[in-house]
Amino acid sequence: MKNFFKIIFLVFIFSLNSCSSKDDVAKIFFFDVNQGDSSFIDYKNTTILIDTGDSKFVNKVISTLKDQNVKSIDYVILSHDHEDHVSGFLDVYNNFKIKNLILPDALKDETFNKIEQVVNNSNTSIHYIKDPTNLKLSNNFNLKFLSKLEDNPENINNTSLVFSLSMYNFDILYTGDIEEDGQLSLLNQNIKSEILKVPHHGAFNNDKNNVEKFLNKVSPLISVISSGDNSYGHPNKNTLNILESLDSKILRTDKMGTIYMQCNFDKDTLTISSIL
């Protein structure tokens, strides 16, 4: 399959129709958790939550998942130990049955320690990822971890798990908050993706040439920036300019609220809507 996707933008939809189960459909959410990250995928009866956002904003994640009738989550992946990505985890844990928790095997801070204390000895299995690893979730649905994490990184952002979720040849690249070193370390891999969760809320602390190299290598059709109130200037104008020069459609949670995508592989359509 499938080099060309017809993309339909439907903006400001307030309720979501569920699809009949015979359709080959992936549901993808990028939640508006203010300044933070949280995303959810439901495809082929497998559910994956990537980061939870800060505990201050996690109720949006929980209520949207409950509206979707989610009762259990197969995989929760926490990218790295910063509060804007993971401090909502224990609220999620208290509301849903979580089968597997995936963490980076890297530098830990307070939140991961707290999470491990609660989750250890429960029915949730904890898995640690340090090296590139492939996980086949079902036919034509793969989770591929790309990171090779250093033992003593200078910057916890660069311990973010980077991974690709592939449905057929349709790839979503999740990058946590990786900065320059993390981005450069991926250049020798096949990271071309239809959708990019833009690293680090669209920050730009790096050498412009290196950012261009990374974004050019990904060449995303769609770039999702998860950001909100912040004093860092995220997303940075330079990042936006580079993405625009690549003709990538930029979707921002600070402008659109929660972003919902429905990818129908039978019809080759990707429908994008916004849930305020």
Ligand SMILES: [Zn+2]
């Ligand atoms: Zn962050």
